[in-house]
Amino acid sequence: MKDSHDFHEFPEDEYRARYERARGLMAEAGLDALLVSEEHNYRYFTGHLPPTKNRPTLVVLPLEGPPLILAATYGSAAARQMSWVTDILEYEVPLRAEYLCDALAQAGLDGKAIGTEAHDRFFGAAGMGISHGEYGRLAELMPRARFQDASELIWRLRMVKSHREQECLAKVCEITGRAYQRTFTEARSGMTESQVGRILISAMMDEGADLPSQGRPGPCAFLIVDASRPLGQLHAPTEKRLALGDLLHIDTGAIYNGYCADFSRLATVGPPSEEQQSQWLEVRRRMDQALGVVRAGNRLGDISVHWHGVGLDGVEPPFVGNHDELLMEPGMALALEEIIYSDGGETYHLEENVIVTESGYKLLTEVDSGLYLIAAGE
Known part of the structure; x- marks a missing residue:
């Protein structure tokens, strides 16, 4: 990881290893290059975070030969400073197909098979740094390329x-986790959700986050669980005040070095009732049962609770329903979550983050997963 005097997020060998893995898969797929423009995919391969979406930055990753970055004049200096890639072409905004054509031709890819993100079935082409129109024109300008x-x-x-x-x-x-603990400790009945949200944001930044709440606008995704809210839906904080007997649910995560956490914890405002304790124990039991299946070689679809991947995106593949038949591999990062809806209109939700290992899993969310207690206000 980076130190305080280095703008690179990881050492160069990290990115070269990713590139070599990509080359292996390109060879299997019969591709001569990848054209990568989606913000997080680009960052994954280059280590450079593009400055703005309206000045897209792309990287060409040939099967043979060095990688090539295409950056707007405005952002090219940052690309040189932050990325391990040394071959950088500049373009004047807006990004037009002609610039892409020149970059691909310079990499010797005219008439070659080029992989793109145009049909990503999870995030769609909207994440691409190339507009639909210019992408279509690129194919017209390079009729021999596939x-x-x-x-x-x-x-x-x-x-x-x-x-x-x-x-x-x-x-x-x-x-x-430390930010959650501080938030539950400092919150009091009578505070508004927005006040608690500001405590959480401040705590995340104090604890070392680069950004709070997965970089989303607003304090966080969390709610007071009660019958006045649609069950199972997360809400931005409001001016509603915490009252004794409420459940305060926090489900979000900080960002550090580009990587997101995504897990939840639950607190009662005042001492928990027997019903609240019982429901939480049941959620915990179901989560423990699901975690018992997490192991390299097992099917993702055998996990008995909802799950998704986590990484540069807070919610990313693999996804339940799409990758059920995929076998877990060592190094996969997963978020597992279980929800119980009570007859009284309360929602009990627990989410954990894990890394798959050969023998099972490594729990990333080691912070206490019991019911937290929010004290009464004075």
């Missing part, structure tokens, strides 16, 4: 985290 979808190939790479990525995920879960 453009085909490579989004699944990229996700196969990103699903399995390296040791350094796992360290980042462990760190961001630690930061988030």
